[in-house]
Amino acid sequence: MACMSSCLSEEQLRCAICLDVFTDPIATPCGHNYCKTCITYYWDTNDVCQCPLCAKKFHKRPEVSINTLISEMADQFRKSQQQPAEADDVLCDVCTETKHKALKSCLVCLTSYCETHLERHQTVPALQRHKLINPVKNLEDIICKKHDRPLEMFCKTDHMCVCQICIEADHKVHQIVSLKEECEGKKAELRKTEAKVQQMIQEKKQKIQDVKYSVELSNKDVDKEIADTCTHFFTALTSCIEKHKATEKQAEAFIKELENEITELKKRSSDIKHLSYTEDHLHLLQMFASVSSLPPTKDWTNINVHPSSYEGSVRTAVAQLEQTISQEIEKLYDAELKSVQQHAVNVILDPDTAHCYLILSEDGKQVNHGLWQNLPDNKERFYPCPCVLGKESFSTGRFYYEVQVKGKTDWDLGMATESINRKGSIAFRPNNGYWTMSLRDEHVYWAGTDPPVLLPVREKLQKVGVFVDYEEGLVSFYDVEARNHIYSFTGCNFTEKLFPYLCPHLHNGKNSAPLIISPVNQSIV
Known part of the structure; x- marks a missing residue:
């Protein structure tokens, strides 16, 4: 059949009335071929029954039947003209083997058709009433989910596409325009x-x-x-x-x-x-x-x-190089401190964790050693170490607070985990959940590592800043007045909540000054 159709030209397979490839071709007694629908309509609308091509008249309307051979040749030719669909093309939903490019989509059938499978919509009267549009993918997206009708209009009031039933119901008093009109504005x-x-x-x-x-x-x-x-x-x-x-x-x-x-x-x-x-x-x-x-x-x-x-x-000069480097380091430290101070948090001390000898101010910002208080011996309270934690915990991000240590001879401060041991003898080391620095004997500063590290602090500290980057595993200490970095614990593996930790130590006649949670000086920041 493919060989037979190839012997005929495209013109020989076209109807002289509709100028398209034959659909249900029939032959008149004079030997000319037409689509059955085309010749029937032609005879119905003319007073004389004759051949449109040669004008031969027939005294009686000829009885015609479909020419099976020409019909198969036309179908074969039509299929040969169809190209397999490309990646971005809408595919025919009816093709079972090679999927051809869809020519139209039907809003009634919710199906896309190639040229061959579209024929019935062009010849069957009931299907001719169906609304055809250019092929689209995901036909269900252009159907109103509420009324199962095509989305044909646009509601400017609600900025949405609507169907005819939507207009008559929920959008009756809204401003409605055609999709084309709205598209022009959007374009x-x-x-x-x-x-x-x-x-x-x-x-x-x-x-x-x-x-x-x-x-x-x-x-x-x-x-x-x-x-x-x-x-x-x-x-x-x-x-x-x-x-x-x-x-x-x-x-x-x-x-x-x-x-x-x-x-x-x-x-x-x-x-x-x-x-x-x-x-x-x-x-x-x-x-x-x-x-x-x-x-x-x-x-x-x-x-x-x-x-x-x-x-x-x-x-x-090499002599100036050392001075320049020193100045640059100071600038870097100053910039670093300004940066971490942006993460300042409001620390309030937790009285439920404070040792019975520790006196907290009413606002929870100061702590020093005082007289014994009869307080509940709850599991959160430190004993016998005179320590206290902050109320708020931190388990993500960055945070910073400052403590005034002026006038003291001994103190500890830093961060501690929620699960630390608070009773009996405590080793304040990272493996026990403590990241701290300390002052001993008024002039000796230590980092609470294992073993402890002596810190080269030249001037007596007046105020200490504590910065934590939870995700980076970093705890750093700063001399706020001199605006210098003191020491950092790095590579920490934080897995639980962290709390600010303070220990003012015993009142021995010289160590009576309180530790004070200080507001960050925003004018410096």
Whole structure:
């Protein structure tokens, strides 16, 4: 049959009335072929029964029947013209073997049809009344889930697609427009968004050029400085090179981030263009919200790569280098302290954990050694060690608090886990759930490691800051007045709640001053 159909041209398989490939072809007595529906309609609407091609008249309407051979040849030709569907095409729901591209979707049948399987909707009177649309995937998405009717209109009041029954019921007094009308407005908005996206792309491309230019300037400056440098200042030269590497690294990071943003913007631009050209009004309205907004990007207006200044730095006297490094370390410590102070929390001491000799202020901010108090010997209370915990626990994130230690000769402070031993003799070490630093004999400072580490504190501490990064396993101590870092416990494996821990030690005539939870000085931060 394939061979027979290939012997006939496409024109020979087309009806002279509808100009389409034969559907149920019949032959007139004069030998011409027509679609059965076409010739029947032609004879019904004309006074004379004749052949449309040769005009031969018939005294009596001929009795005709389907020409099976021509019909099979037409079907074979029609199938040969169909191409297998591509990845993005809507597939025919009826094809059982090779899935062909759908030509139309029926809103009544909720089925998509290729050209062959669409024939019945074009020839059967009952099916001809069905509403056909351009093929769409997921037909159920364009049907009202409440009324099982096609979503054909748009409610501007509720910003949603509605069916005819929805309009007559829940949206009776709302502003209703056609999907096409609403789509025109949305397409206009998409064009504006596309223009903004293109502008953002150009701005970020320009930013990349600016960053690259800054790197070029940095390259020239460092090359010039290296050429003028002598080997006696190798340490300073290394610092100069490291500055340049940092500039390059920063520039690379900026460029990568900008390129990523451009990629996202190009993708959004493609989505907008694709949606702008669609004729599927419902699909446009359903997808509009997800593509019409601009993707989040960084504001690069005031972000630049500033080439480091190298002039004269390598020739700086070695005698000044130590002073410069010292000053820079102080700046780093100051910046570090300012950073951790941003995580300040309100610490209030818990009286249920305080030893019976400890006196807490009414606001829970001060503690010192005093007279014995008859208090319940609950499991949370320390004994015989004169210690106290904060009320609030921490099990995630970063937090910071400060303690005034002015006027004391002995104290401990830091962090402790919820499950610590609070009774009897206690070894204040990390493996026992304590991360602390201590003062002994008025001038000797220790970190509570195992074994303890003597801390090189030059000036007597007046106020100590405690910072914790739970996820990083970090507990750090700072000299708030001198704005210096004292010591850090690193690599801690926190698995439970942490509490602020204070121990003012015994009142021995010299150690009478309280430990005071101090507010963080925001003016310094």
